Amino acid sequence: ALGKDPAPGSTMKSGAIVLLGLLALWAQLPPASAQVRPGACPKPQGLGLCVERCRGDYSCPPGQKCCSNGCGHVCMKAIIQPRVRPGACPKPQGLGLCVERCRGDYSCPPGRKCCGNGCGHVCKKAIIRLRVHPEPAPSPRPGDLCGGMQWRHSCPPDKSAAVTGVATSGQEANPLRG
Secondary structure: OOOOOOOOOHHHHHHHHHHHHHHHHHHHOOHHHHHHOOOOOOOOOOOOOOOOOOOOOHHHHOOOOEOOOOOOOEEEEEEOOOOOOEEOOOOOOOOOOEEEEOOHHHHHHOOEEEEEOOOOOEEEOOEEEOOOOOOOOOOOOOOOOOEEOOOOOOHHHHHHHHHHHOOOOOOOEEEEOO
């Protein structure tokens, strides 16, 4: 009825439901420290300062990542490179060590790819398959018949000038003279 106060505790129940819903949504979001920005960290050069100046990529300014400096973690400019190097990985021979020694091809030295070893990932020499191209057909020489065609009008326009030295457009069809 109008003007009546809600039943005792009903406002509290609906508020608790809303609060639980918001809490569930918040729990679904990964913490900023777990979110990873694109790109790679530069390799540490020796030992850096043993300080923790960041706690994940999103604790750094845009374009930077939270990277190891050899001892601690600091914000550094992200290295953006193609994710996949050319070539293929060799097929794993059984089970390998369950270690992760690379995180993508560009975490490996040049000429190597980050490949599965049957359990983890390690840098392996890339297998490059060479494409075999057929030999190009020899170009016709002046005086040659245009691919066996005996009439100038039968030669393709781009070949007739190379073969006969005479353009064919607008000319009467005449036999070639060899």
